[in-house]
Amino acid sequence: xxxxxxLRERALAALETVCDPEIPVLSIADLGILRDxxxxxxxxxxxxxxxxxGCPAMNLITLEIETALDRAGIEARIRTSLSPAWTTDWxxxxxxxxxxxxxxxxxxxxxxxxxxxxxxxxxxxxxxxADTEQISEFGSTACxxxxxxxxxxxxxxxxxxx
Amino acid sequence: MATTTSIAVAATPLVLQLLYRADDAxxxxxxLSEWTGHAPTLEEELALANIALDLxxxxxxxxxxxxxLTGHGEDQLAYLRDAAAWRNCLMVELPNxxxxxxxxxxxxxxxxxxxxxxxxxxxxxxxxxAVAAKAEKETAYHLRHxxxxxxxxxxxxxxxxxxxxxxxxxxxxxxGELFTSLPGEAGIAPDPNSLRDTWNxxxxxxxxxxxLERPTDGWMQSGGxxxxxxxxxxxxxxxxxxxxxxxxxxxx
Numbered sequence: 533x534x535x536x537x538x539l540r541e542r543a544l545a546a547l548e549t550v551c552d553p554e555i556p557v558l559s560i561a562d563l564g565i566l567r568d569x570x571x572x573x574x575x576x577x578x579x580x581x582x583x584x585x586g587c588p589a590m591n592l593i594t595l596e597i598e599t600a601l602d603r604a605g606i607e608a609r610i611r612t613s614l615s616p617a618w619t620t621d622w623x624x625x626x627x628x629x630x631x632x633x634x635x636x637x638x639x640x641x642x643x644x645x646x647x648x649x650x651x652x653x654x655x656x657x658x659x660x661x662a663d664t665e666q667i668s669e670f671g672s673t674a675c676x677x678x679x680x681x682x683x684x685x686x687x688x689x690x691x692x693x694x
Numbered sequence: 695m696a697t698t699t700s701i702a703v704a705a706t707p708l709v710l711q712l713l714y715r716a717d718d719a720x721x722x723x724x725x726l727s728e729w730t731g732h733a734p735t736l737e738e739e740l741a742l743a744n745i746a747l748d749l750x751x752x753x754x755x756x757x758x759x760x761x762x763l764t765g766h767g768e769d770q771l772a773y774l775r776d777a778a779a780w781r782n783c784l785m786v787e788l789p790n791x792x793x794x795x796x797x798x799x800x801x802x803x804x805x806x807x808x809x810x811x812x813x814x815x816x817x818x819x820x821x822x823x824a825v826a827a828k829a830e831k832e833t834a835y836h837l838r839h840x841x842x843x844x845x846x847x848x849x850x851x852x853x854x855x856x857x858x859x860x861x862x863x864x865x866x867x868x869x870g871e872l873f874t875s876l877p878g879e880a881g882i883a884p885d886p887n888s889l890r891d892t893w894n895x896x897x898x899x900x901x902x903x904x905x906l907e908r909p910t911d912g913w914m915q916s917g918g919x920x921x922x923x924x925x926x927x928x929x930x931x932x933x934x935x936x937x938x939x940x941x942x943x944x945x946x
Binding site: 582584585588614615616617618668671673674678692694 | 737744747749751820823828838839
């Protein structure tokens, strides 16, 4: 049991270094897609869940998890689980802070249909103004929309509520 | 060593249910991806590509599940079935036409998919419920995006209104097939036929805002759910399946 617990700790430490390839300031733990790390007979089982059904980063993330654990000398199995479905509510507070510092407006806290269908006006991550407008509800990746700040005139990405 | 031209898939009610949804999603996703490089604006190009990605992702999840039931993996189901083995509705395989046609089609399909996936979240089948929980949020975006465009086109210039109206007239005979019921689907997913009222209310509301007249229901096309397709599907598959047909068993 002690061995398993310390193996799990080592795996978690190694997984800290695995980031979203499209938003490299966020670790997979920050993003909330790392759902579980457990140990079965000396083999680490990592469970991840996709953000969007068609997220093209999932294959790369799987590969990076394998690489990070292999580098730490840990044998691992990776499992993808669809249920429960990921929502932006799973983004950690640390993750939200990192997103804003990176220039991406973090999502509102409740991924309800009301928020999903309300006119989204995220606060500008660059100057902090709430006077913003949406340019397009689909941005550079599936998880982001495109906005412009009326105060500082800069365009910026926002993480979509989901 | 794939020497057969088409794999045979056991058509149990659950497998059929998965293929109806997955084939609709993949073929529509493929059509939308054809806009890449041709969309009217960069933002719209990103939007259509993102929607295509959502749909292809939904199809992958459903094929993955069908693979555990049929012994044919997601790539085999996508790349090794000939036209007659596809179960998508005819509407999604029609060529893209102009922008108004592609947007109107996306709206008509999304107005069905939205309540369908919301209902399927309560599926007695855990995997379908899990796919639905993701798909319903994505589909809500697709519906909103296509609705906003159709309203803009219908309530725009005389030319955009004319094109939107023509698109709806051309697409209307293909809408009946969306509601094809499946045998033995009770509890697995909503009966498509039970979603007619919701679909009608959604579509009529959007058409009213778009100042577009709703086409009258007349004779409806069918056949896609039984594998009887238009010639367009063959052309689409020729392109989509080319690599796997020419280099059997190729993997990434």
